[in-house]
Amino acid sequence: LPLINILGELKTIHTRKLVIDALVDVGRKNTSFFYEGLNDSKWYVVRNMVHILRKIGEKSTINYILKPLEHEDVRVKKEVIRALGELGGDKALTALRKCSQDNNIHLRRTALNALVTMGTEAAKQIIMEQISGKHFNEQSFYEKKSHFEALANWKGRDVYDFLVKILARKSIFQ
Numbered sequence: 001l002p003l004i005n006i007l008g009e010l011k012t013i014h015t016r017k018l019v020i021d022a023l024v025d026v027g028r029k030n031t032s033f034f035y036e037g038l039n040d041s042k043w044y045v046v047r048n049m050v051h052i053l054r055k056i057g058e059k060s061t062i063n064y065i066l067k068p069l070e071h072e073d074v075r076v077k078k079e080v081i082r083a084l085g086e087l088g089g090d091k092a093l094t095a096l097r098k099c100s101q102d103n104n105i106h107l108r109r110t111a112l113n114a115l116v117t118m119g120t121e122a123a124k125q126i127i128m129e130q131i132s133g134k135h136f137n138e139q140s141f142y143e144k145k146s147h148f149e150a151l152a153n154w155k156g157r158d159v160y161d162f163l164v165k166i167l168a169r170k171s172i173f174q
Contacts (some may be wrong), residue, residue, distance in 0.1 A: 007046045020048060024055045026154055031056055035064050036099060043073035050076065054083035062091050078110045085114025093118065097126050098131045109146060124154045136162055 003023055008077050010016045016032060027034060037049035037082070046068050053061040062084065069080045081099050085094035099111035115123040151159060 004033065004049075007048055008042055010159055018127060020055070023052050024068070027056055028058075031061055032096035033059055035066070038064060038068050041069065044078050046071060047073075047079045048077045048106070050079045050083055054079070054086055057086050057087065061090060062087050062089060068090065068094060070100070074104060074106060077107055081107065081110045081114050082117075088118050088120070093120070093122055093126070096123070100126065100130060105140075105143065108143070112146055112150050116153050119153070124151070127151050131162075131166060 001021055005028070005131070007016065007019050007023070010019060023034075031053060034053055036050045037045055040046050040049070050065050051067055053065055065080050065083055065087075068076050070082075071077055077099075081096065082108075084095055096111050100108055100115065102108055102111070115126055127147060127150050131151070132142050136144065148163075151163070
């Protein structure tokens with residue numbers, strides 16, 4: 001607990017990383033210390049707690065880190081999304097699907113990267129559904145490109161056949 005309190009007051013990135021690494025090592029035995037920090041009023045404390053839980057990698061923490069997904073600060077949300085991609089599982093997949101439809105392009109992009117990090121068949125299907133969706137053509141070239149780059153992480157005949165079908169539509173890049 002004293003290290004958690006100090007973390008919110010540190011000024012340099014190097015020192016913060018050092019304390020975070022120490023908290024990850026100590027916290028592997030008991031992650032419950034970090035759950036209270038997820039409710040802190042300071043955005044950077046919440047983000048750091050999520051980051052620590054992400055580095056610990058215990059799947060049961062998903063139930064706790066879903067709450068800060070509703071945080072007002074985008075930096076906290078992005079850290080939660082990254083954590084969900086690394087931790088995986090059905091709850092993470094459901095949350096990432098929702099995040100990939102957010103109004104904020106940066107959150108959508110982070111969610112897309114998290115789906116790639118998951119690397120599952122279900123994550124691939126979400127990306128393919130988005131590309132096939134009726135609103136995909138309305139997205140910017142940059143966002144369309146990001147989706148195709150994400151999909152390229154999966155190899156296989158189904159991805160190839162899907163891409164051929166999409167390219168046959170011709171209207172995808174206007």
